Amino acid sequence: MEAADAGPAGPAGPEPVLEAKGITKAFPGVLALDDVSLALRPGEVHALVGENGAGKSTLIKVFTGVYQPDGGELRYRGGPAAFGTPLDAQRAGISTIYQEVNLVPMMSIARNLLLGREPRGRFGVIDAAAMYGEAGRVLAGYGVETDVRRPLRTLGVGAQQMVALARAVSVDARVVIMDEPTSSLEPREVETLFGVIRRLRDTGIAVLYVSHRLDELYQVCDRVSVLRDGRLAHTGPLAGLERLKLISLMLGRDLTEVRAEGLTRFSRAHTRLNGEPVVEARGLTRRHVLEGVNVSVRPGEVVGLGGLLGAGRTETAKAIVGALPLDGGQVLVAGRPLRGGSTTAAIRAGVSLLPEDRKAEGIIPTLSVRENIALAALPSLGRAGVVSDTKVDRVVEIFMRRLRIKAASPHQLVSELSGGNQQKVLLARWLAVRPKVLLLDEPTRGIDVGAKAEVQALIDELAGEGLGVLLISSDLEELVEGADRILVLREGAVIGELSGDEVTEERIMATIAEQADG
Amino acid sequence: EEPQSAPAATSTAGQQVVQSPSGTAAGPTCTLTQFGGTKFDLKTATVGFSQSEKEANPFRIAETKSIKDEAAKLGITNLKVTNAQSQFSKQITDVQQLIAQGVRLLVIAPLNSDGWEPVLQQAAAKKIPIITVDRKINAKACSDYLTFIGSDFYEQGKRAADRMIDALASKGKVAILLGAPGNNVTTERTNGFKDRIKEKAPGITISFEQTGEFAREKGQQVTEQLIQSNPDINGIYAENDEMALGAVTALKGAGKEAGDIKIVSVDGTRSAVQGIADGWLHAVIESNPRFGPLAFETAQKFLDGQPIPDKVIISDRDYDTGNAKDSLGEAY
Amino acid sequence: MNREQASRVLQQHGALMVLGVLVIVGSLAFDSFAKPENAASVVVSSSFLAIIAIGMTFVIISGGIDLSVGSLFVLGGVLAAYGSQYGALVALLLPLAVCGVVGLLQGLVIARTGMAPFIVTLAGLLGVRGLMLAISDEGATTYLVKDRAFATLGQGEVLGLSYPVHVTIALALVAMVLLQRTGFGQNVYAIGGNEQAAALMGVPVRRTKVYVYVMSALLAGLAGALNAARLSSGVTILGIGLELDAIAAVVIGGTLLTGGAGGITGTVAGVLLLGVIQSLINQVGSLTSAFQQVVSGVFLALVVVAQRLLSKAQRLT
Amino acid sequence: MAELTQQRAGRVAVLKPRVFAWVQDYGVYAAVLALLLFNVLFTPHFLDASNFRTQLVQVTPIVIVSLGMALVIGTQGIDLSVGSVMALAAAVVVLYLGYGWLPALVVAVLGGAVAGAVGGALVAYVGVQPIVATLALLVGVRGLANVLVPQLVEFRNPGLIALGSSSVGGIPVIVLIAAALTLIVLFVVRRTTFGRQVVAIGGNRQASELSGLPVKRVLLTVYVISGLLAALAGVLATARLQASDPTSLGMFIELSAITAVVVGGTPLTGGRIRVLSTVMGALLMQLLAATLIKHNLPQSWTQMVQAVIILAAVYATRERGTR
Numbered sequence A: 001m002e003a004a005d006a007g008p009a010g011p012a013g014p015e016p017v018l019e020a021k022g023i024t025k026a027f028p029g030v031l032a033l034d035d036v037s038l039a040l041r042p043g044e045v046h047a048l049v050g051e052n053g054a055g056k057s058t059l060i061k062v063f064t065g066v067y068q069p070d071g072g073e074l075r076y077r078g079g080p081a082a083f084g085t086p087l088d089a090q091r092a093g094i095s096t097i098y099q100e101v102n103l104v105p106m107m108s109i110a111r112n113l114l115l116g117r118e119p120r121g122r123f124g125v126i127d128a129a130a131m132y133g134e135a136g137r138v139l140a141g142y143g144v145e146t147d148v149r150r151p152l153r154t155l156g157v158g159a160q161q162m163v164a165l166a167r168a169v170s171v172d173a174r175v176v177i178m179d180e181p182t183s184s185l186e187p188r189e190v191e192t193l194f195g196v197i198r199r200l201r202d203t204g205i206a207v208l209y210v211s212h213r214l215d216e217l218y219q220v221c222d223r224v225s226v227l228r229d230g231r232l233a234h235t236g237p238l239a240g241l242e243r244l245k246l247i248s249l250m251l252g253r254d255l256t257e258v259r260a261e262g263l264t265r266f267s268r269a270h271t272r273l274n275g276e277p278v279v280e281a282r283g284l285t286r287r288h289v290l291e292g293v294n295v296s297v298r299p300g301e302v303v304g305l306g307g308l309l310g311a312g313r314t315e316t317a318k319a320i321v322g323a324l325p326l327d328g329g330q331v332l333v334a335g336r337p338l339r340g341g342s343t344t345a346a347i348r349a350g351v352s353l354l355p356e357d358r359k360a361e362g363i364i365p366t367l368s369v370r371e372n373i374a375l376a377a378l379p380s381l382g383r384a385g386v387v388s389d390t391k392v393d394r395v396v397e398i399f400m401r402r403l404r405i406k407a408a409s410p411h412q413l414v415s416e417l418s419g420g421n422q423q424k425v426l427l428a429r430w431l432a433v434r435p436k437v438l439l440l441d442e443p444t445r446g447i448d449v450g451a452k453a454e455v456q457a458l459i460d461e462l463a464g465e466g467l468g469v470l471l472i473s474s475d476l477e478e479l480v481e482g483a484d485r486i487l488v489l490r491e492g493a494v495i496g497e498l499s500g501d502e503v504t505e506e507r508i509m510a511t512i513a514e515q516a517d518g
Numbered sequence B: 001e002e003p004q005s006a007p008a009a010t011s012t013a014g015q016q017v018v019q020s021p022s023g024t025a026a027g028p029t030c031t032l033t034q035f036g037g038t039k040f041d042l043k044t045a046t047v048g049f050s051q052s053e054k055e056a057n058p059f060r061i062a063e064t065k066s067i068k069d070e071a072a073k074l075g076i077t078n079l080k081v082t083n084a085q086s087q088f089s090k091q092i093t094d095v096q097q098l099i100a101q102g103v104r105l106l107v108i109a110p111l112n113s114d115g116w117e118p119v120l121q122q123a124a125a126k127k128i129p130i131i132t133v134d135r136k137i138n139a140k141a142c143s144d145y146l147t148f149i150g151s152d153f154y155e156q157g158k159r160a161a162d163r164m165i166d167a168l169a170s171k172g173k174v175a176i177l178l179g180a181p182g183n184n185v186t187t188e189r190t191n192g193f194k195d196r197i198k199e200k201a202p203g204i205t206i207s208f209e210q211t212g213e214f215a216r217e218k219g220q221q222v223t224e225q226l227i228q229s230n231p232d233i234n235g236i237y238a239e240n241d242e243m244a245l246g247a248v249t250a251l252k253g254a255g256k257e258a259g260d261i262k263i264v265s266v267d268g269t270r271s272a273v274q275g276i277a278d279g280w281l282h283a284v285i286e287s288n289p290r291f292g293p294l295a296f297e298t299a300q301k302f303l304d305g306q307p308i309p310d311k312v313i314i315s316d317r318d319y320d321t322g323n324a325k326d327s328l329g330e331a332y
Numbered sequence C: 001m002n003r004e005q006a007s008r009v010l011q012q013h014g015a016l017m018v019l020g021v022l023v024i025v026g027s028l029a030f031d032s033f034a035k036p037e038n039a040a041s042v043v044v045s046s047s048f049l050a051i052i053a054i055g056m057t058f059v060i061i062s063g064g065i066d067l068s069v070g071s072l073f074v075l076g077g078v079l080a081a082y083g084s085q086y087g088a089l090v091a092l093l094l095p096l097a098v099c100g101v102v103g104l105l106q107g108l109v110i111a112r113t114g115m116a117p118f119i120v121t122l123a124g125l126l127g128v129r130g131l132m133l134a135i136s137d138e139g140a141t142t143y144l145v146k147d148r149a150f151a152t153l154g155q156g157e158v159l160g161l162s163y164p165v166h167v168t169i170a171l172a173l174v175a176m177v178l179l180q181r182t183g184f185g186q187n188v189y190a191i192g193g194n195e196q197a198a199a200l201m202g203v204p205v206r207r208t209k210v211y212v213y214v215m216s217a218l219l220a221g222l223a224g225a226l227n228a229a230r231l232s233s234g235v236t237i238l239g240i241g242l243e244l245d246a247i248a249a250v251v252i253g254g255t256l257l258t259g260g261a262g263g264i265t266g267t268v269a270g271v272l273l274l275g276v277i278q279s280l281i282n283q284v285g286s287l288t289s290a291f292q293q294v295v296s297g298v299f300l301a302l303v304v305v306a307q308r309l310l311s312k313a314q315r316l317t
Numbered sequence D: 001m002a003e004l005t006q007q008r009a010g011r012v013a014v015l016k017p018r019v020f021a022w023v024q025d026y027g028v029y030a031a032v033l034a035l036l037l038f039n040v041l042f043t044p045h046f047l048d049a050s051n052f053r054t055q056l057v058q059v060t061p062i063v064i065v066s067l068g069m070a071l072v073i074g075t076q077g078i079d080l081s082v083g084s085v086m087a088l089a090a091a092v093v094v095l096y097l098g099y100g101w102l103p104a105l106v107v108a109v110l111g112g113a114v115a116g117a118v119g120g121a122l123v124a125y126v127g128v129q130p131i132v133a134t135l136a137l138l139v140g141v142r143g144l145a146n147v148l149v150p151q152l153v154e155f156r157n158p159g160l161i162a163l164g165s166s167s168v169g170g171i172p173v174i175v176l177i178a179a180a181l182t183l184i185v186l187f188v189v190r191r192t193t194f195g196r197q198v199v200a201i202g203g204n205r206q207a208s209e210l211s212g213l214p215v216k217r218v219l220l221t222v223y224v225i226s227g228l229l230a231a232l233a234g235v236l237a238t239a240r241l242q243a244s245d246p247t248s249l250g251m252f253i254e255l256s257a258i259t260a261v262v263v264g265g266t267p268l269t270g271g272r273i274r275v276l277s278t279v280m281g282a283l284l285m286q287l288l289a290a291t292l293i294k295h296n297l298p299q300s301w302t303q304m305v306q307a308v309i310i311l312a313a314v315y316a317t318r319e320r321g322t323r
């Protein structure tokens, strides 16, 4: 436990293993990093926090050779360092889990896990049997039990994240960098992850940990650095730093102001609504995935979908908007059946889905923020198929302001925005079509505290205006605070419904466990 | 609208004439016994014809049609025709597959003169006589193949040069519209033309040569560029009629009058002969595609045990203002 | 291979199934179709395309495309024939060296500048054909293969099949191992599947790309050289449109043009499919050239549709 | 002081990519200018008005085909069938010339649309990869054209000939048509819902589907437009040649069109369409070919020089992409 002793290290801790000195990095139109210095010491878990677009991911990419800094110096293990490519950094012992899952979806799970380190047999040829065996063993240690020969894309986002994690940790590393590793993990998996992190720390490895979930930081981190608009706003031990103080540092606002506003923005009481459902799904069935799921949402109601990873929540949402071919079942909007298999029809009827996988299913990377926001609403933003620029500009301006989207200009490419801001762009896209029902699949994943509260407030506000909301979230707290009613899913079937006072984290967990036992 | 250039190969008009009639030639000859084959009945045998290019220009259409018509006339019911669509590798495979289908006689219009090794070996092993038409195969007559029937492309180039020399009175600037690069026909028609000019009319300079790929559109485009940058050109030698006709369209478009620039070409298609009659072309050297009668006649003679010469060169005509109108019916 | 594996292979390879169906139908419809002689001619003539398509498979799996192979094929043949006057070794090595350099240049440009492979290799297609014309006197000179030993490489036979077929089989086996069982193969899949992720996972992206294009060029040159040996001459009018045949074969074989998935068995099946279609058309022996084209176009469309539907059905179960 | 240099470093770093972006956007224009300059200096009679007319007339079919190709490439597709569709239009137009040139033109263009629809349906509804779907069409449609018109047919229809050879105000009619089509496509891409949907689908098809875009319909339409434009190009080329030549008309034009699109800076990875630059790309390739012909370079040199220029032009306008 010697390394742990040096854990919550003060200024007099051991020599830094990885250090940034006065790093500057600019992109067209933005100075993403401005004179940032940060030191990582062996055996510490160092939190890196900040609002969306503060520069966290950029700093990480500078550390790992994805970007070359425009100014400043990198030091690694006591000497100056310059990594030309991620491979260089990896070889030197810096291993990274990036914010967006960065694996190869079409390759098998095992090959993804072991790429570059496959077990060899005779003649230096890959030993397939050994590879599958090893991959299965390693992943089992992370709670992923699956056929490792299947393509990675058949896994849910959470499980993919676990594969990326297992991959990064299983190499010989001195520094492990994690950019929002928990954003798509279940509480159970988060525990697994924390176990791994503590084990790493105890062996003297330095961990740089980025997350927007503040409670997590307090559970595993020793020190914290706060980035604000590309500049270092604070660095120091985490213990003793008040949570609200941390938030005020991130937002750059007064402590008292933040305190006055409180933390979560869900303010409505859980109510029982008795109106006619605006959308009703009956007996949604798809082999191996969904088994007769019934869901209904009334105007002004927030219905939560709970369940563990792979429970079929995403599939349910996709089925409702017609993005998933079904073997059986029907969706009614305001009592009228919806034509199956057509998202266009669903959207026209007023049902929209904010998808879970922002990169693959959400943004159009080659288009600007403006065009991404206007995309779904285009038919209504013009006449006779000709787009009215003024109408588009107005809508874009309204939503960029309302959601506080941080971009150099509406014409900036959406792929250049930080993850959180991309998410807001997508929300804007959906709000712009004025839906009657909004299906939100992990709407606050990867969003900073400020923005998260804004999104939550927005959900409240929209429900207040009579919009029906279906909320899918792995964040139980968010689900409980936000939803009026919660359906718990397991293996593609609804196993329980909680409403009114029953809507608590304990009851959700209990429902899942009950069924598992029975 | 009526197609202006329907083939007229069914009539006996325009029939091929042998320049050096078989049997009387001085060159080496070949008999069935020399070749080592056995006699069979043409009518009941499977006969293969391998065409090299799509039947899409008058020459190829007339050629295939002539073979098919003659076979029908002779009562050969089992004629297999393949088309290599201008891909040489495909032609090799085509012929091999014809052999696999059990043909006893092969008539081949080769896309290329070289590269027939694998086919010749297979055919020789089975003693299948090969008659190549219109282009030669570079191999040994009477052992690798039976004989070649066709025109002499080098000679065609020379004769075109003679016509050009006449037209320009031995001096001036000439442009050549080359055929497709790498093609034997292109090479020989070019060499014949150039050699003759050098030999007989040093006063004529060849100031421009660009490929028109044997196509009308390409001929038009190249000519358009040519008369922009070389307005002083006096004559154009087109290595086939299509390019010549493209050149005519280009000249018309540029406001030239018929006869301003002397055009000589090779082939003898109906449109080109009409072009002479209209005054736009100066002369056309014929290249006669009607190989059917001669090919089957040669085959029959061979099977009957008569000696066959190693090459049967046909005598091609010239078309010029003197005979164009009257010969229109014989052009293909 | 046990029965279960066999059925999985069949299921995964729509092309193989379509090929099987075509062969059966062809044998029933035409007496001479299934004759060993005809089968041999299909196999032999397919072998050159197959060699090229194997290289193309690597390129396409890596997310690229190589349009220069047709030109490299004819250049390889001309160089081999030219080199044969200095002996069999020169005849074989000269085309490999030159084509390898071309592949290296293309690979470097693609990997270093991030220019689209389609365009870089399109320039390669033009430039290499120009080079071929330049060394053959604008295509007028056909070099003949003088060296007997080298000619044997293209014409000799074992077990009723000529050497190029054996070479192709050997290359296909090596390529399979390379693709499935080596780090290089894994890198190729990874780059094609997600280039950015592959780079972050530590795959040497640039180097792998360069290798892939060098390989494709070498194989095209080799196919050209073998073909020259078979034809005993460096024919200059070959290879036009060959790249499209190779791409078609690879894609029919189930390799995704977007990269990241595919394999050698599918490619070989795709090549044979194209050969069989041609052979069937020849069996009829009375279609005009225009109809032949219509038929092969329709055939091609049917094959890709069938292959697509089969692989869709397979994915759903 | 340190702060100041730091700031300047920041500003330079912000500025440098801008210069790069400018070259990327306007590289083709610069290349066209450079080639023009070369010709003015070294090519005799280059400045004649008739010379410019020739170049414009010759480039017209490629420009029209490239416009459709740009749309297809914008969806991350490719259309290899354009040359064969031109041939089909050439065949159809002479077959129906008896009914007058305008009806014949309409039928020919409709034929192109049908061919495009077949390709589009294969791509959008069956899920065949664009390159193979259109490759099958490339083979089959040319065959069909040859079945319809087995060999070159000359025609004397004054209307059609006039379409190919008459001028308005010194500018050939077909050039005016190409210019008008360019403006229309530009408008469609920049200002219409359809245009935005095309690039969105090319940028991320899955996301477009979830955003409720009529993905399949848009894809189908794009291929239909490409077929329409190719057919129109075929009719115009036929009118100019004063003969229908389905055998060789439009051979390899797909490669020229793709080159024009890419040289113009539209990435083959889709998601972006640059209309005017595509036209410039076509002009660049035309000028290049003209220059090489006028200077009477042998074929071997022509092809090698073209290769180098294509590489150089695309290098300047390059965009990082995988294809």
Ligand SMILES: Nc1ncnc2c1ncn2[C@@H]1O[C@H](COP(=O)(O)OP(=O)(O)OP(=O)(O)O)[C@@H](O)[C@H]1O
Pocket: A027, A028, A030, A031, A032, A050, A051, A052, A053, A054, A055, A056, A057, A058, A059, A099, A415, A416, A417, A418, A419, A420, A421, A446, A448
């Ligand atoms: N490739 C790029 N091109 C242009 N701008 C970029 C690029 N990458 C990042 N940026 C900009 O740099 C800034 C910092 O982005 P970064 O991704 O580092 O933020 P972050 O702190 O990781 O945010 P989040 O919490 O949302 O992930 C943002 O303003 C972003 O728009």
Ligand SMILES: Nc1ncnc2c1ncn2[C@@H]1O[C@H](COP(=O)(O)OP(=O)(O)OP(=O)(O)O)[C@@H](O)[C@H]1O
Pocket: A143, A144, A145, A146, A154, A155, A156, A157, A158, A159, A307, A308, A309, A310, A311, A312, A313, A314, A315, A356, A474
């Ligand atoms: N831990 C895991 N181990 C193995 N497979 C998993 C795991 N988690 C998810 N999967 C696979 O991923 C598929 C899709 O899961 P998906 O993520 O869509 O479900 P979900 O209920 O929406 O969960 P979430 O939205 O939290 O990711 C599941 O059917 C399952 O096969």
Ligand SMILES: [Mg+2]
Pocket: A056, A057, A058, A099, A179, A418, A419
């Ligand atoms: Mg980030």
Ligand SMILES: [Mg+2]
Pocket: A156, A313, A314, A315, A356, A441
């Ligand atoms: Mg989910």
